[in-house]
Amino acid sequence: MQPLARNAGRPCQRQFHYACRHRPRLQCPSQRLFSVYQPCLRERPKPKSKPKPTDIKVNWFEQDDIHRAKRQRVEEGGEDPEAAxxxxxxxxxxxxxxxxxxxxxxxxxxxxxxxxxxxxxxxxxxxxxxxxxxxxxxxxxxxxxxxxxxxEAQDDSFIIKMATPQRSRVYLDRLNDTLRHASMNAPNPIIRREIWRWYSRCKQHLPSFLHLVPDSAWDLLWKTQSHLSSSNPDRLSHLKTLADDQISIGRDIPEVQKLARVEATFVEGERDQAIAEWEAIGDKFTGKDDILEEYWSLGIRMFSIIGNPLRAQEIAALMLGSNENADARILIPVITAWTQKNDALGYSNAWAIYVRLRDHLGPRITMEDYDRISMGFLNAGRKDLAQGVFKDMMLTGQASPEDSSALYKKSLGIVGKLQSMSVSAEETNRVSLQAMTVLPRKFQNKFFYGSWIKKLIGMGEPDAAAAVVELMYERGVKPDPKHVNGIIGAWLRVGNNESRQKAERMGWSMIQERLNFVQQRRASQNLDNSESSTSVTTKDGLEIPTHLERAVPAATIETFSILLLHYSRREMTAHVNYIQELLQPAEAKPNSYFMNHLLFADLRAHDHRRAWRRFQEMRRTVEPDMESFACLWDCMKFHLDAAKNRDLTGFPTPRALFFDMISWYLNLPAKLRDGAQEAVTQEFYDQVIRCFGLSQDLKGTLVAMHAMKHAFNLYATQDTARMVVLQVSRMGPTETETRRNRRTRAKDLRRNSKANVGNVTKVLDIIAKRRMSALSEQGIEYDDLDPETKANESLSLISELLRVVLVRTEEEPSMLEAGLQSIAWDMGVGGISLGEPLQYPIVPESP
Structure with missing residues (x-):
């Protein structure tokens, strides 16, 4: 015992782990409560004799975690049986x-x-x-x-080794673990965040941590944090921190890291300091061609942003002059910086550099380059210069004397390329920007500007597209209403309040222009003696934006439709009704596009009866399209949903709506019929079959499936089979069905639905096996069939299931086929093939 006495206060690791076993704990509160009074219920044990001075007392403790300071004392010898x-x-x-x-x-x-x-x-x-x-x-x-x-090949040189207090050891261990994981795997956003988390903790809790980080660990930290992606938004700030930490301990960082540190300093707002540091480290990049271009590019971007385009232009000239392979696109920020000067000299220099950029890139210039430059001029308010850029884009690949480069060189008397990147005062005085932007005669029309507007809308720049419309009026070209309608729609898609107000003002101004035009025409024809036209802003109780002062084209029915959709989605019913009222004085004839928006507005309001009344009323003057019927079938689904609607009046049955749809479709001209057929999707097909299923019309379902195949070349799918199985299972018999009320019957159906579905599925499997056997007898394998034959086989399988159920539940087989043909005539598809009638005895299992 004597050797143990010397270490009584601090057992070795083996002894400690042996002692740190969890004791059996009391299992419930009653046991814990009872243990308090237990000494009172039995004879007290004899007091233990005090240990002799020569005896050694060893106190044992248990500790849940090595990193936790809390310990719990364990009675001596309490763990021996378990340990043994x-x-x-x-x-x-x-x-x-x-x-x-x-x-x-x-x-x-x-x-x-x-x-x-x-x-x-x-x-x-x-x-x-x-x-x-x-x-x-x-x-x-x-x-x-x-x-x-x-x-052995694994490099552990990045592992940070240092003596740390027990409480802080976890931070270093976690950092080493994440670094090890990062060294063996590709960049991972989660690992990247974990590395930075534990790196920050180590700096906070370990004072000498930075001095003990090896070079390979610094490199790995930089590699993980420098990854450029949307999942690393704090990239620059982290890189700056890493660079500052290395500098603080006297470590010389590589040139790439110095540039990243300068860029991060600039982005964080310390622009003067970043510029000074950039100038100070310039000598260190001399002769290092692999990094010199990146150094110059950073300087050009920074000077362009702070509004010093002259310095940026000088650096660009130095960069392009010393390296023929340097990317001349670095001049685009310089062009933008000159345009932001908002003076004649700035515009002249911007145009001169633009011409040099086109000359330098030649055929390598891209549409994106043109877009960036033209947007710079548009944002600066120089629509004419932006037009010149777009003209050059339209002339790309053509040797035209009206090209901007050709006109610029002609005005200066230069033949060949512009060698120097510097722009002299004499050059800017001799060149007339107005002459540079003159359009060729073939571009002086609304189609040229329309192409530009569509391109800007596609880029998500509706404000720039609106500026092009203003330029059209300045050049005497009247814009097409469809182009302005596109701008209104683009503004509404932006979604913010400012863009919404712009869209509404433009739309109502176009409607006002339409009303004025109609009033003037009627007055000229002596059809209306009133002196003033209707004003859209005079409606009581409605906030109508005041119309624009500048000229706008007259509204079309598409303009009304766009505003109608906008207000209906915002549930502004009064504005929707007012737009409909203005159709008559504006003499705007509704089309299917306008009608469909009204139908969908009724659908969103869950008023399917009003949608049907509106469809019947407007159909007298408006030709519907397939989208109109798609909306009505959506209304039908809501109408037949027993949980949402109990009143089945005021809306046609699925058979009647199918008759209207198919009659309209079959009466279309061949060209329009092809377009309507392309608009019918599988989702539309499934919605039609679903509605027949909700109405529990098995015969109508069978006819509709064959009619959709005949008219639209669409077939049943697995989803269709699933819907039919559910439809049949809901019609399964229940106990004393005729004597129960609706609620009791619905409860029985819910209780028996699983069993019914299983029974119907069994019947479907029997039919499928019988059909597969018949194919095998003919030497045909199902897997060898072509897709169309397989689709026909699926349709025949579901049709046979429906026939089996109909024969067992409703009528005799001899009467079934005649009844199906009668229903087909009622649905407008009389005479089409409805599949093969039953040719064998009915299977005994009932659904």
Missing amino acids: EIKAKISALEEELKELRMGRLLGDSETEMLSELSEEDRVKMTEAIQERNEREAAFKKEVAARVATRM
């Missing part, structure tokens, strides 16, 4: 492992197998098994060698 049990189990496992390692050549099953063989076969089998075991051993040895080689 665990030790016995460990010994048993070690003996078992020893036996496995020593092991026999053959397993028990193989021994039994060999005992049943002849002597000759036993020798052959033994040799084969031994050869197999040798191959397995060689394979395991090879795998182990590969693992060992990989472990």
Whole structure:
């Protein structure tokens, strides 16, 4: 006991872990409460004698985690039985492992197998098994060698090693673990965030941490944090922190990191400091061509942003002059910086540099380059210069004398390329920007500007597109209303309040222009003696934006439709009704596009009856389209949903709506019919079948499926089969069905729905197996069929299921086919093939 006495206060690690076993704890509150009074219910134990001075007292404690300071005292000897049990189990496992390692050549099953063989076969089998075991051993040895080689090749030089307090050790361990993971895997946003988290914790809790970080760890930290992606928004700030930390400990950072630090300083708002540092490190990049271009590019961008385009232009000239392969697109920020000067000199210099950029890039200039430059001029308010850029884009690939480069060189008397990037005062005085932007005669029309407007709308720049409309009026070209309607729609898609107000003002101004035009025409024809036209801003109780002062084209029905859709989505019913009222004085004839927006507005309001009344009323003057019927089928689904609607009046049945749709479709001209057929999708098909299912019309479902195949070349799918199975299962019999009310019957259906679905599925499987067997008898395999034949087979399978159910639940087979043909005539598709009638006895299982 004497050696232990010297370490009584601090046991070794083995003794500590042996002692730190969890004691059995009380299982419930009643046991814990009872343990308080237990000493009172039994004889108190005799007090223990005090230890002699020569005895050594060892106190044992348990600790949940090595990184936690909280410990709990354990009574002496309390863990011995458990420890002995665990030790016995460990010994048993070690003996078992020893036996496995020593092991026999053959397993028990193989021994039994060999005992049943002849002597000759036993020798052959033994040799084969031994050869197999040798191959397995060689394979395991090879795998182990590969693992060992990989472990030896793994570079752990980035591991940060330092003596740390126990409480702070976790931060360093976590950082090393994440660095190790990052060294073996591709950049990962989660690992990147974890690395930065534990790096920051180490800096906070370990004072000497930065001095002990090895070079390879700094490189790995930089690599993980410098990854450029949308998942790394704090990239520059993290890089600046890493660079500052290295500089703080006197470490010389590479040039790439110096540039990143300067860029981060600039982005964080310390622009003067960033410019000064950029100028100071310039000498270190001399002769380093691989990084020199990046250094110059950073300087050009920074000087362009701070409004010093002259300095940026000088750096660009130096960069392009020293390297023929340098990317001349770095001039685009310089052009933008000159335009932001908002003076004649700035515009002249911007145009001169633009011409040099086109001359330098030649055929390598892209549409994106033109877009960036033209947007710079548009944002600066120089629509004419932006028009010149767009003209050059339209002339790309053509040797035209009206090209901006050709006109510019002609005005200066230069032949060949512009060699110098510097722009002299004489050059800016001799060149007339107005002459540079003159359009060729073939571009002086609304189609040229319309192409430009559509391109800007596609770029998400409705404000720039509106500026082009103003330029059209300045050049005497009247814009097409459809182009302005596109701008209104683009503004509304932006979604913010400012863009919405612009769209509404433009739309109402176009409607006002339409009303004025109609009033003037009627007055000129002596049809209206009123002196003033209707004003859209005089409606009581409505906030109508005042119309624009500048000229706008007159509204079309598309303009009314766009505003109608906008207000209906915002549930501004009064504005929707007012737009409809203005159709008559504006003499704007509604079309299917306008009608469909009204129908969908009624659908969103869950007023399917009003949608049907509106459709019937407007159909007298408006030709519907397939989208109109798609909306009505959506209304039909809501109408037949028993949980949402109990009143089935005021809306047609699925058969009646199908008759209207198919009659309209069959009466269309051939060209329009092809377009309508392309508009019918599988989702539309499924919605029609779903509505027949909700109405529990099995016969109508069968006819509709064949009619959709005949008219639109659409077939049943797995989703269709699932809907039909559910439809049939809902019609399954229940106990004493005729004497129960609706609520009780619905409860029975819900309770029996699973069983009904199972029964119908069994019937469907029987029919499918019977059809597959019939195909096999003909020497046909289902998997060898072409897609169209498979689709026909699926339709025939579902049709046969419906016929089986109809025969078993409703009528005789002899009457079924005649009834189906009668329903087909009622649905407008009389005479089409409805599939094969039943040719065999009905299966006994009922759905």
